[in-house]
Amino acid sequence: MKTRFEKDYEEAKQGNGIEILSSRKTQLEVLRRQFKSCRNTFKRDCLKQEIIRLEEEYRIIDELF
16 A cells, blocks of 8 residues: 555656645645644644645655756
8 A cells, every 4th residue: 555655756757747746735735834823732743743744755756847
């Protein structure tokens, strides 16, 4: 079973990179807004880890172009 990143990476290689990057960018913006408004420390830490992971994946996919 492939992860979402692996699926997106393969699709980006096939030429759907712009759609993949735009959807991931939207997801990152949503998570950043949630992070800014969150008061629960544990949840903020989880969101922070997710944002860092997604930013790294975004960078890797973006380097294909």
